Amino acid sequence: MKETIANHAYDYLERIGNLVRMGARRVPPVNGIQPVQLEALHYLSSCNRYSNTPLAVAEYLGLTKGTVSQTLSVLEANGLIEKIPDGKDRRVVRLVLTPTGEALLAEAIPPRVLALAMGELTEQASQEIVAALQGLLQAMQKANQLKSFGVCGTCRHHRLEADGSRWCGLTLEALQPSDAEKICREHTAPDEALDAPP
Numbered sequence: 001m002k003e004t005i006a007n008h009a010y011d012y013l014e015r016i017g018n019l020v021r022m023g024a025r026r027v028p029p030v031n032g033i034q035p036v037q038l039e040a041l042h043y044l045s046s047c048n049r050y051s052n053t054p055l056a057v058a059e060y061l062g063l064t065k066g067t068v069s070q071t072l073s074v075l076e077a078n079g080l081i082e083k084i085p086d087g088k089d090r091r092v093v094r095l096v097l098t099p100t101g102e103a104l105l106a107e108a109i110p111p112r113v114l115a116l117a118m119g120e121l122t123e124q125a126s127q128e129i130v131a132a133l134q135g136l137l138q139a140m141q142k143a144n145q146l147k148s149f150g151v152c153g154t155c156r157h158h159r160l161e162a163d164g165s166r167w168c169g170l171t172l173e174a175l176q177p178s179d180a181e182k183i184c185r186e187h188t189a190p191d192e193a194l195d196a197p198p
């Protein structure tokens with residue numbers, strides 16, 4: 001029975017995934033951009049300063065370093081991202097969206113077809129769908145022992161002081177309020193075992 005439900009879930013997720021990717025690529029400036037390139041661009045727009053490296057992109061997308069390297073080279077050649085040496089460790093490259101990359105992403109995501117479909121649902125139905133998808137994602141990440149890449153504000157290391165200041169209990173660095181909304185490769189859910197500091 002559970003396998004049958006998993007089959008149904010797969011069918012729906014695959015079809016929805018195809019429609020979402022097609023919808024994102026229908027935007028004129030996005031034509032010619034491959035889905036994986038758009039996914040890498042979207043990840044880099046959502047991640048925090050600890051997570052904007054080629055290795056983190058590879059981990060997030062579940063791709064080899066070689067494939068990600070090619071993807072990032074295309075994005076850079078098209079003026080959508082910049083590679084910037086890390087301020088502390090010059091061997092580390094940080095990837096940052098250019099204004100052109102940000103504008104392209106704003107046109108493509110969320111795809112119009114998804115926004116229109118969600119707009120047809122009640123507020124409660126939309127929230128239930130998002131919550132169910134979040135639960136499924138977390139269960140799959142746990143089953144595969146993958147990094148959660150969760151939102152910083154939900155991490156067990158996130159510290160919010162009485163005066164409103166924030167800091168990371170893992171890196172011991174200050175965080176800005178906007179950091180709380182970003183995703184992080186070091187994110188640890190409150191019920192996960194603690195990792196060793198990087």
Ligand code: SF4
Binds near residue numbers: 150169188
């Ligand atoms: S609090 Fe957690 S998610 Fe936020 S920066 Fe630190 S390790 Fe990353």
